[in-house]
Amino acid sequence: GPKRYDVVVVGSGGAGLAAAIQAHDEGASVLIVEKMPTIGGNTIKASAGMNAAETRFQRVKGIQDSKELFYQESLKGGGNKNNPELLHRFVENAPEAIEWLARRGIMLNDITTTGGMSIDRTHRPRDGSAVGGYLISGMVRNVNKRGIDVMLDTSVDDILFEQGEVCGVRLLTEEQESLTVQAKSVVVATGGFSANSAMVVKYRPDLEGFVTTNHKGATGGGIALLERIGAGTVDMGEIQIHPTVEQNTSYLISESIRGGGAILVSQQGNRFFNEMSTRDKVSAAIIALPEHYAYIVFDEHVRAKNKAADEYIGRGFVTSASSPRELADKLGMDHHAFLATLERYNGFVEKQHDDDFGRTTALRAPINEGPFHAIQIAPGVHHTMGGVTINTETEVLNAAQQVIPGAYAAGEVVGGIHGGNRIGGNAVADIIIFGTLAGHQAALRAKRS
Ligand code: ADP
Structure with missing residues (x-):
């Protein structure tokens, strides 16, 4: 018969790994599916750090900061287009996300700043190295320790939907074999579409001919997967x-x-x-x-x-x-x-x-x-701020703002949090904050059903 998991996570960037670890730690059986031959997605290229206000590590350094100021500066940086509920959740959960990593041996206790922020609140590894590689290797260590299943070179090419809810995914393996996996929850963490120049130019003709900083897996396929089961999108033309x-x-x-x-x-x-x-x-x-x-x-x-x-x-x-x-x-x-x-x-x-x-x-x-x-x-x-619509619990919403049962999304595939411009350091915060939340919600649903 077909394989069966409580939770399938699509994508092995920061959002996917955070979701997988959290869902596992709440007792769910988890499968991570990654279309590329390697783990880490575009997250592995993240350089600046992870923004958060009112953290323990700021206090140790005597940095005075407030969540309210972090909120206001993110909103201003985003041209006031950010979804306020999502941004509030983001700012509120940021210090706990720093601690979530610290409890798993991933210490972001050096602090710098990025454009648009008036306070040192960009947390990074102590030795000043780039955050992405450190974050991914630390999370891979956690995934391995837990024995979470990972399939590389395998893409999700359909989300299965029956009787009004998500019930699994269809995979295409490295050997071009089609495989069905049943799941109670599916977390889509497939990243953005910066590396899909046709899609970029469709929304932003002025960006014809621009190079991209992104890995070649950043093609936006996850947006199409979710649109097929009714997901709404927002801010698709907001490309950084x-x-x-x-x-x-x-x-x-x-x-x-x-x-x-x-x-x-x-x-x-x-x-x-x-x-x-x-x-x-x-x-x-x-x-x-x-x-x-x-x-x-x-x-x-x-x-x-x-x-x-x-x-x-x-x-x-x-x-x-x-x-x-x-x-x-x-x-x-x-x-x-x-x-x-x-x-x-x-x-x-x-x-x-x-x-x-x-x-x-x-x-x-x-x-x-x-x-x-x-x-x-x-x-x-560099970054596509637009994407699928979610609520503050990472449940995917359709165009009428209704929840699509069993579908969760986190990370760059989601639109709305960053408005018209994402502040440096806010993407890493986004993937850990909403990734862990998606893992939590996905595990909760699996437990209930
Ligand atoms: P985020 O920062 O939101 O976590 P990343 O770009 O770091 O996003 O990671 C997204 C990952 O999802 C990438 O490794 C990408 O190759 C993978 N991915 C994208 N689409 C699919 C798909 N259809 N099936 C499996 N993996 C996918």
Whole structure:
């Protein structure tokens, strides 16, 4: 007969793994299905960290923060388009999500900031390394320890629906074999559609030709799966471009470099915008430059505090020089303009006031310690804020806002939480908060039936 589980989780990114671990810990039998040959989805590429306000780790560092401010800044960053109920749940559950990870040996106890946030609330691994790899390896450790079943190279190509409720999935295995799995609950955690350029351009013709930072599995198939059983969608045209992408490799240069004190400089050698503004605004400013690209400039002081910087050096993205003048020459930049830009910026750091562009955060230290470094960047498609509609319990809703029994969704496949622009650090928070909630709800339903 067909295989049977309490809960099938579709997708092995952060949201799927969190859901699977939580459902297992509440006594459910769980199967994770992943279409790619490896675990981790796009989450494994997450760089900045996980936002949360009023956490234990903030308190240890003496950082004063409030959930209300976190809410307001996420809403402002999202252009006031965020779904208020979902955003409230998000902000409310964030500190517990940090603890949920900590209890499972995943410690995000170093704290930095990202564009659009006025307080250090972006939690990341203590050694300053990228959050994604650390998070996924920690969750895989937890999945393995629990003996949760995982099928790789296997995609869910249909959600089975009978008598008004979800009752399983149809899988297509690596051997192109079609397989039915019965389940009481299905958690769809299939991520976004940034890597599906036809789908991106359908909603946003202006993004034709843009590179994407996403892994190639980010094709939006989960949205179609849920639409076939009646799910509604929201904000499909809200697609984020990330301002700082290395264009030859489509590799994302983490916001934590700017958060650590880097600036953005044009080919003319000038600053041109508040580097710590939100991603949509910084991207627009770069696109408006005559060359449509810019440089992230930082010094040895910033490099030493960011593991990511060493990775970028290793990947050959970084131009380094012992003096600012030499760096400008290597970049083919007017060195008089560049030296004046650094001097002026360093003066702003000293008085903690940016007269030119109003940067109020991460005016951390003057850029004056050699060697000096630059990475050429331009925007790329990074995150799809739109997706399927859910309620605050992660139950998938149809177009009439009614629950589709047995269907749960979490992570980037869901629309509404981030409105018109997702703040850096809010996606990792999203996947853990709503992933665990989906796992809880899915297990609860399995227990009831
Ligand atoms: P999130 O950040 O929301 O957790 P990710 O992009 O990290 O999302 O992970 C989503 C995962 O779901 C990816 O690994 C992707 O390959 C996988 N996936 C997408 N569609 C399917 C599908 N139809 N069947 C199985 N796995 C899928």
